[in-house]
Amino acid sequence: MKLLQTLLATACLAIASSQAAHADALADIQAAGVLKVAVPQDFPPFGSVGLDLQPQGYDIDVARLLAKGLGVKVELVPVTSANRIPYLQTKKVDLVISSLGKNAEREKTIDFSIAYAPFFLAVFGPQEAGVGKAEDLAGKTVGITRGSVEDLELSKIAPASAELKRFEDNNTTISAYLSGQVGLIATGNVVIAAIAAKNPPRLPVEQFKIKNSPCFIGLNKGEPALQAKVNALIEAAKKDGALEQLSQKWFKAPLPDLGA
Amino acid sequence: MPEFTLWDITRNLLLAARWTVLLSLIAFAGGAIVGLLVTLARVSKFKALRLLMRGYIELFQGTPLLMQLFLAFFGLSLIGIEVSPWVAASLALTLWSSAFLAEIWRGCVEAIPKGQSEASASLGLSWLEAMRYVILPQALRIAIPPTVGFSVQVVKGTALASIIGFVELTKAGTMLNNATFQPFTVFSLVALMYFALCYPLSLYAHSLEAKLHAARRT
Numbered sequence: 001m002k003l004l005q006t007l008l009a010t011a012c013l014a015i016a017s018s019q020a021a022h023a024d025a026l027a028d029i030q031a032a033g034v035l036k037v038a039v040p041q042d043f044p045p046f047g048s049v050g051l052d053l054q055p056q057g058y059d060i061d062v063a064r065l066l067a068k069g070l071g072v073k074v075e076l077v078p079v080t081s082a083n084r085i086p087y088l089q090t091k092k093v094d095l096v097i098s099s100l101g102k103n104a105e106r107e108k109t110i111d112f113s114i115a116y117a118p119f120f121l122a123v124f125g126p127q128e129a130g131v132g133k134a135e136d137l138a139g140k141t142v143g144i145t146r147g148s149v150e151d152l153e154l155s156k157i158a159p160a161s162a163e164l165k166r167f168e169d170n171n172t173t174i175s176a177y178l179s180g181q182v183g184l185i186a187t188g189n190v191v192i193a194a195i196a197a198k199n200p201p202r203l204p205v206e207q208f209k210i211k212n213s214p215c216f217i218g219l220n221k222g223e224p225a226l227q228a229k230v231n232a233l234i235e236a237a238k239k240d241g242a243l244e245q246l247s248q249k250w251f252k253a254p255l256p257d258l259g260a
Numbered sequence: 261m262p263e264f265t266l267w268d269i270t271r272n273l274l275l276a277a278r279w280t281v282l283l284s285l286i287a288f289a290g291g292a293i294v295g296l297l298v299t300l301a302r303v304s305k306f307k308a309l310r311l312l313m314r315g316y317i318e319l320f321q322g323t324p325l326l327m328q329l330f331l332a333f334f335g336l337s338l339i340g341i342e343v344s345p346w347v348a349a350s351l352a353l354t355l356w357s358s359a360f361l362a363e364i365w366r367g368c369v370e371a372i373p374k375g376q377s378e379a380s381a382s383l384g385l386s387w388l389e390a391m392r393y394v395i396l397p398q399a400l401r402i403a404i405p406p407t408v409g410f411s412v413q414v415v416k417g418t419a420l421a422s423i424i425g426f427v428e429l430t431k432a433g434t435m436l437n438n439a440t441f442q443p444f445t446v447f448s449l450v451a452l453m454y455f456a457l458c459y460p461l462s463l464y465a466h467s468l469e470a471k472l473h474a475a476r477r478t
Contacts, residue, residue: 041435048439051264053272053432083334083423090337171434175443195441 025219026226029094033072037063038093041078042171044194045250046099046117046215058250059097062116062217065242066095069233080169081148085110088218095230096218099188101149111221113230115214115258116243118251121150124192124204125184131207137162143173143182150186153211178202186210190251214258264440270449276432277453283418283428284457286350288411291357298362303369305387313362320359326420328352333424349421357414364410368403369395401472408465412458429453 029035039059040047047057055078067074077093084098088110099119102112123131123142131137134157142158144151146166158164165182167173170191177185178200185204192204217234219226237243238258247255302313320328333348343351372395380390422431433450437443 042438044438049435050439051268051272053275053427053435078425078427080423083330083425086330086334090334092337169434171438174441175437178441179443200441 024225025094025223026229029070029072029226034075035063035067035070035072035095036075036077036093037067038079038084038087038096038098039063039076040081040084040098042080042169043099043191045190047078048194058117058246059099061246061250062237062243063095063097065237065246066097066217066230066233069236070229081145082168085218088220091220094219094226098218099190099215100218101213102216103149103152106218109221110218111223111227113217113219113227114234115216116234116237117215118189118247118256118258119215120189120212121153121186121210122189123154123184123186123207123210125207126202127205129184129207131184133208134210135159136207137184140184141165141182142184142186143167143176144186145170145173149213150188150210154186157210177204193251264436264442266445269436269440269442269446272436273429273432273446273449273453276427277429277457279421279426279428280415280418280430280454281457283349283353283421283426284411284415287353287357287414287418290350290354291361291414294354294358295361295365298358299365299369300391302362302366317359317363320356321363325352325356325417326423328356329420329424345421345424345426348424349426353414353418353421356417357410360410360413361407364406365399365403368399368406371402372398401469404465404468404472408461408468412461415457415461416454 039055040057041049041055043057045057046059047055050056055076060076063076064074077087079087079093079096079098081098084096084100085106087093088096096110097116099117100106100112101119106112123137125131131140134154138159138161141163142154143165144154144167146168148170151164151166155164164186165176167176170187173185173187174191174195176182178195180202184207189206192206196203217230219230234243238255244255298313298316301309302317304310329349329352332352333343333345336343336348376394376398377390380394385393418426418428419430421428422434427435429450433446437446440446
């Protein structure tokens with residue numbers, strides 16, 4: 001899967017760099033009257049499904065907010081962390097609002113807006129696990145989602161004797177922890193908050209922080225007009241309290257300072 | 261977060277199972293038609309055609325279905341051909357299952373003793389007539405168990421279509437597990453539904469085998 005992503009990303013890069021941006025995405029969106037947004041469906045509270053299997057969550061509400069700001073309708077396209085970038089690069093969506101973290105590797109292929117959602121990564125485990133720093137992971141097994149930012153970061157700092165068990169999506173990682181297959185889990189604050197709300201038997205508590213990495217909205221390269229518009233809408237939503245309201249609704253916590 | 265009852269989970273899984281069934285039918289029907297043509301080409305008299313089909317089979321058997329789906333959906337649109345998820349899934353599943361079916365059926369055709377085709381030739385039947393009236397009817401009987409065995413694989417293989425946005429049984433299962441955090445309930449139900457789809461296929465194969473054997477004895 002990882003190989004596949006790399007291959008595809010390379011192919012996309014090659015093609016994207018060979019063709020100049022002939023159309024302006026912002027103008028296209030306004031002409032079509034529809035904003036197509038890739039949203040998560042396996043990552044509460046950013047996005048999960050309701051009783052009718054329709055997506056709902058922080059990212060979905062942000063997508064609606066932006067569409068309203070642009071004066072167009074919103075079309076939600078549910079994606080997974082493995083295929084959200086290909087959806088964007090092949091222009092099957094205009095924006096990726098899917099708890100997307102920013103890193104140098106991704107910045108080569110797509111552009112980002114300013115931060116729109118709080119997110120920090122940490123290793124979590126039972127209260128008595130007593131893991132205070134990366135070195136304490138020696139000889140322990142940590143469940144982690146393959147290809148995620150926490151995977152990249154923890155792989156760098158974890159001692160060689162720590163085993164990182166990689167799973168295909170967040171959901172499987174959580175299941176592995178809840179069913180006792182792994183003793184520790186590396187994931188985001190928001191995931192843990194969502195699990196905690198369900199009162200599971202093995203309540204995970206924070207052991208140590210890996211990285212503070214707020215989320216950004218992803219968009220195709222060479223779309224300065226769309227990027228500026230999205231940034232302006234996020235700034236406005238921060239000022240008028242709309243994002244604060246969404247944070248309270250989905251994270252049950254006030255919106256922290258997201259930085260630039 | 262809404263609270264899901266057992267019925268909510270079951271209902272949503274049943275709705276998603278429709279796509280699993282539909283994708284399976286497309287894969288199997290498409291695969292059977294293309295597969296039959298590939299089989300015939302694979303056992304034909306022309307060496308170039310045989311080699312070409314061998315390459316086709318090796319290509320689709322030797323690469324992961326997940327990758328084929330991925331390329332059919334994202335790859336084609338990279339080179340400027342816009343395809344809907346349905347077209348991409350139908351294309352990839354058809355190619356994939358046709359390769360496997362062709363290889364299964366080639367084995368069945370070649371299992372028919374050579375004397376049969378020689379006898380047909382001596383009766384003045386053309387190659388196509390010999391295939392149609394002598395070889396294929398006999399090969400059909402041997403082909404049933406492995407074909408049904410493969411069709412069960414097809415049903416389970418459709419789960420991979422979730423990579424291009426299909427919410428079929430497995431995908432719905434992971435989505436529901438995420439909203440409910442009840443992996444055992446959700447995935448037990450998913451497994452049960454797959455079993456309910458696949459077991460009748462196996463039963464049908466048994467009855468078909470029995471029927472065709474009886475016909476042979478009379």
